[in-house]
Amino acid sequence: MKKYARIVDGKVDNIFETVNAITDEFPSDQLWVEVTGLSSNQVDYSYNAINTDGVWTFNSGFPYPSSPLGEQLRNEKTQRLDKVKASVEATALQFKVDLGLATAAEAAYLLAYKQFCVAFHQVNKQPGFPLTIIWPEIA
Structure with missing residues (x-):
């Protein structure tokens, strides 16, 4: 990478x-x-x-060690992704799907989660980034 x-x-x-x-x-x-x-x-x-x-x-234009905008983006990104990741990991969703134990609703949620992750990691392709961000939401 x-x-x-x-x-x-x-x-x-x-x-x-x-x-x-x-x-x-x-x-x-x-x-x-x-x-x-x-x-x-x-x-x-x-x-x-x-x-x-x-x-x-x-x-950064001394004396600031990192930019406030960069720090804000990292914090926002971490909070949003960690919240969704925690729910998927807590339910062992990927394992349930892999083992054929997931319900149709669980399999659909895992697919939505994967689509969310792709959209989430592409927010910096948005036209107004980094000043305007439309954060993806998981359904």
């Missing part, structure tokens, strides 16, 4: 992880920089992005 930062007007405005080529995920006219291995205190939303002779560096 590779991690990329999108640069717009000298700032990081999106961070995305994928196993695909970034141009398979987003239009090729966007500027994406691979940042695999960098932590959120090295590159984060709203960080300044500086290209010096082809080498990208990122900074």
Whole structure:
């Protein structure tokens, strides 16, 4: 899995992880920089992005160690995903389906959960991201 930062007007405005080529995920006219291995205190939303002779560096604009927007997004994402994950794990839903023990309603819920996870991990493909996010809900 590779991690990329999108640069717009000298700032990081999106961070995305994928196993695909970034141009398979987003239009090729966007500027994406691979940042695999960098932590959120090295590159984060709203960080300044500086290209010096082809080498990208990122900074938050001292003295802030991470951006408030990045922190808010991570907290929101963690809370939303953890809540849904906990209910699926607590009921051993995947195991019930795998073993043929799930009811039709349980199997349908697991499918909805998987669709939710895919939509959830693609919120940063939304047009207004990161300032406007429509968080997916599980039915």
